[in-house]
Amino acid sequence: MKTKAPLGADLVIPALALGFALYFFISIADLAWEAKANGVLIGALLVFLIAVQLARMARQLARGEGDLRADSLWQPADVTGKRLGMIAVTMAFIAALPWLGLTLALLIAMFAALRIMGVRKRSTLVWLPLAIATAAYAMFIVALDADFPRGPVEQLLGPLFATRT
Amino acid sequence: MTWEFLLDQTAAQLGLWWVIWPAILLGIVIGILPGFSPQNTLIMLLPLTLAVPVEQAFAFMVSLYCANHLSGGIPAILVRIPGSGGAAATTLDGYPMTQKGQAQQALVLSFVASVFGGLITTLATLALLPWLSQIGLYLRSVEMVVVLLFGLTLIAVIAAKDTLKALIAGFFGLLIGVIGTDHIYNAPRATFGFLELYDGVPLVAALIGLFAVSEALVMIEEKMIVSAEGRARAMQTNWADTIDGLRISMRKWWHIVWTSFVGLFIGIVPGAGASIAAFVAYQQSRLWSKHPELYGTGIPEGVIAPEAANNGVTSGTLVPMMALGVPGGTTSAVMMIVLQYHGMVMGPRLFTTNPELAYGVFVAMAVAYVFMIFTILPLARYMARIVLIETTYLAPIIILVTIVAAFSERQYLFDMALALVFGVIGYIAHKTNYHVTAMLIGIILGPLFEQYLVRALRISEGNVAVLFSSTLGNVLWGLLVLSLVLPPWRSYLQRRRTT
Numbered sequence: 001m002k003t004k005a006p007l008g009a010d011l012v013i014p015a016l017a018l019g020f021a022l023y024f025f026i027s028i029a030d031l032a033w034e035a036k037a038n039g040v041l042i043g044a045l046l047v048f049l050i051a052v053q054l055a056r057m058a059r060q061l062a063r064g065e066g067d068l069r070a071d072s073l074w075q076p077a078d079v080t081g082k083r084l085g086m087i088a089v090t091m092a093f094i095a096a097l098p099w100l101g102l103t104l105a106l107l108i109a110m111f112a113a114l115r116i117m118g119v120r121k122r123s124t125l126v127w128l129p130l131a132i133a134t135a136a137y138a139m140f141i142v143a144l145d146a147d148f149p150r151g152p153v154e155q156l157l158g159p160l161f162a163t164r165t
Numbered sequence: 166m167t168w169e170f171l172l173d174q175t176a177a178q179l180g181l182w183w184v185i186w187p188a189i190l191l192g193i194v195i196g197i198l199p200g201f202s203p204q205n206t207l208i209m210l211l212p213l214t215l216a217v218p219v220e221q222a223f224a225f226m227v228s229l230y231c232a233n234h235l236s237g238g239i240p241a242i243l244v245r246i247p248g249s250g251g252a253a254a255t256t257l258d259g260y261p262m263t264q265k266g267q268a269q270q271a272l273v274l275s276f277v278a279s280v281f282g283g284l285i286t287t288l289a290t291l292a293l294l295p296w297l298s299q300i301g302l303y304l305r306s307v308e309m310v311v312v313l314l315f316g317l318t319l320i321a322v323i324a325a326k327d328t329l330k331a332l333i334a335g336f337f338g339l340l341i342g343v344i345g346t347d348h349i350y351n352a353p354r355a356t357f358g359f360l361e362l363y364d365g366v367p368l369v370a371a372l373i374g375l376f377a378v379s380e381a382l383v384m385i386e387e388k389m390i391v392s393a394e395g396r397a398r399a400m401q402t403n404w405a406d407t408i409d410g411l412r413i414s415m416r417k418w419w420h421i422v423w424t425s426f427v428g429l430f431i432g433i434v435p436g437a438g439a440s441i442a443a444f445v446a447y448q449q450s451r452l453w454s455k456h457p458e459l460y461g462t463g464i465p466e467g468v469i470a471p472e473a474a475n476n477g478v479t480s481g482t483l484v485p486m487m488a489l490g491v492p493g494g495t496t497s498a499v500m501m502i503v504l505q506y507h508g509m510v511m512g513p514r515l516f517t518t519n520p521e522l523a524y525g526v527f528v529a530m531a532v533a534y535v536f537m538i539f540t541i542l543p544l545a546r547y548m549a550r551i552v553l554i555e556t557t558y559l560a561p562i563i564i565l566v567t568i569v570a571a572f573s574e575r576q577y578l579f580d581m582a583l584a585l586v587f588g589v590i591g592y593i594a595h596k597t598n599y600h601v602t603a604m605l606i607g608i609i610l611g612p613l614f615e616q617y618l619v620r621a622l623r624i625s626e627g628n629v630a631v632l633f634s635s636t637l638g639n640v641l642w643g644l645l646v647l648s649l650v651l652p653p654w655r656s657y658l659q660r661r662r663t664t
Contacts, residue, residue: 009593009596009597010597012593012597013333013334013337013590013593013594013597013599014333016337016590016593017333017336017337017340020337020340020341020355021340023355023357024340024343024354024355027353027354027355027356028354028355031347031350031352031354032349032350032352033627034347034348034349034350034619034622034623035347035349035350035352035354036347036354037618037619037622038343038614038615038618038619039340039343039354039355042336042339042340042343042611043340045336046333046336046337046339046340049329049332049333049336050333052329053329053330053333056329072596072597073593073596073597076386079385079386082385083382083385086381086382086385086560086561086564087382087585087588087589089565090378090564090565090568090585091582091585093565093568094568094578094581094582094585097578097581098578102569106565106569109565110561110562110565113560113561113564113565114557114558114561116561117385117557117558117560117561118557119557119558124558128558128562132562132565132566136566136569140569140573144206146572146573146576147576148569148572149578
């Protein structure tokens with residue numbers, strides 16, 4: 001038996017694009033033509049293409065060639081936890097960066113990410129985050145003096161490498 | 166300019182090997198990391214380049230710049246993460262080659278195309294500098310609109326499986342590219358109230374999200390990024406694969422030559438850059454190929470074209486700066502600052518008042534390319550082994566390191582969050598076959614297209630006929646129409662022949 005196409009998943013990008021196009025049109029409504037000509041042209045073509053795609057999907061649904069499932073987005077299900085965990089760790093990393101500083105935040109995030117990915121070997125859980133955090137400190141803080149938020153590690157090692165704290 | 170002068174210059178630049186080599190190594194490292202542009206690195210290293218004599222400073226800067234352009238293709242081939250916008254087109258065929266277990270060959274193809282593409286165009290620039298400097302004057306807004314359309318048509322042909330989805334992704338990208346203030350009145354458009362988006366969507370955050378983060382979220386489904394067969398091949402890699410890559414490159418020498426000239430001509434236009442050149446070269450390579458249907462499946466031409474063009478740009482970017490005093494891009498603007506600090510006045514007079522420097526820049530570039538091939542080619546064998554790392558380790562490293570890199574372009578935490586948002590959009594696009602490369606083409610070329618289009622319309626006071634007002638522009642329009650009509654016409658003829 002032929003499997004039906006999961007059209008629910010296929011709807012996500014057009015829905016996002018359509019929502020954005022509508023927001024775009026609202027945001028440029030009061031602007032001069034030079035400011036909106038390009039956006040209107042692109043947005044109108046995008047809306048047209050989405051309409052064609054929706055018509056195509058409706059035809060597939062009517063013919064019984066597809067259904068509104070969206071499960072292909074999170075298949076295979078056994079890695080969904082890992083995937084969501086990675087996104088959560090990244091969000092937490094960005095949120096904690098101003099307080100913990102680059103080095104410590106990266107060390108903790110890397111450790112957590114490896115745990116989520118199923119790494120259980122203690123030596124790997126120690127040396128890999130440590131190596132990544134050390135490399136980031138050496139490159140971004142010591143060598144390039146980039147404007148990353150400074151935390152306890154940067155303040156502790158600052159005098160040693162004459163870096164900004 | 167005499168042969169004797171050129172030989173003297175070459176000898177002088179060879180004597181600067183101690184400057185060129187570290188610059189190449191640094192350029193390779195920052196090129197591999199998405200988010201690290203040569204201009205940012207050169208700005209950070211300004212205290213160094215301002216302190217040393219101008220010849221050494223320039224040898225350092227051009228070597229770093231060229232190496233950076235070369236190495237952006239390495240992560241594009243190995244893990245489908247372009248190191249820069251100019252390497253985004255390389256993912257289209259480079260990564261499929263890796264998945265087939267041909268990572269080493271793909272890397273060698275990329276290195277050879279980059280080095281010889283860069284070298285040929287540098288030598289051509291040296292020989293034809295006075296004439297090449299005029300090209301920038303002929304390619305104005307009207308002509309650039311058509312050149313950009315060449316790149317944008319790639320959106321339509323990029324996904325042979327589902328053109329409609331590719332078009333939706335491409336136009337979604339184009340609309341995202343319009344975010345930010347407009348070019349005339351500085352009025353904000355679709356910024357969601359974020360001041361950080363007033364300058365437009367940061368390309369690095371989009372690149373990292375759409376490619377690196379989304380790819381990492383997808384790759385955790387498998388133990389390795391290569392197939393079992395590919396892994397077996399990758400484990401047995403040896404020098405023969407490097408030689409095989411060299412052999413393929415030699416067979417495709419003409420492809421390297423003509424696609425690198427696409428890069429040179431586009432590079433000469435101020436404001437145009439490696440991304441446009443790489444996409445246009447890929448599109449043209451596919452157009453004139455005898456087997457366009459194989460593009461995207463992992464074929465050598467698909468790696469050669471964008472890489473040769475990407476490096477053809479390097480000498481082109483310097484032409485308007487040296488000959489006219491107009492920087493062709495951000496990197497050349499930084500270089501110009503260094504030169505002006507040392508008391509050099511850019512423009513036609515530089516070639517008579519200081520020919521050692523004016524021509525020496527291009528000689529330094531040629532020498533850097535020669536050094537580069539000997540530095541990087543032996544490393545291909547070892548780089549290719551990255552694909553043997555399990556995704557359990559690779560995915561967290563890619564996500565966290567590239568998210569950190571997203572900060573580097575503008576030093577905003579906002580960009581890191583934006584990269585994550587693009588990562589989720591890219592992941593959904595991956596899973597539902599909406600082409601992320603089409604989306605990125607839109608984001609890269611969209612703002613440039615608007616800039617040139619609005620400028621042309623502004624000059625003509627809104628008269629659309631201005632787009633067909635120049636001879637060169639009309640020739641380009643003709644070629645564009647030809648490039649759109651030719652593929653379906655050829656497949657029609659092929660179908661007729663088979664039936």
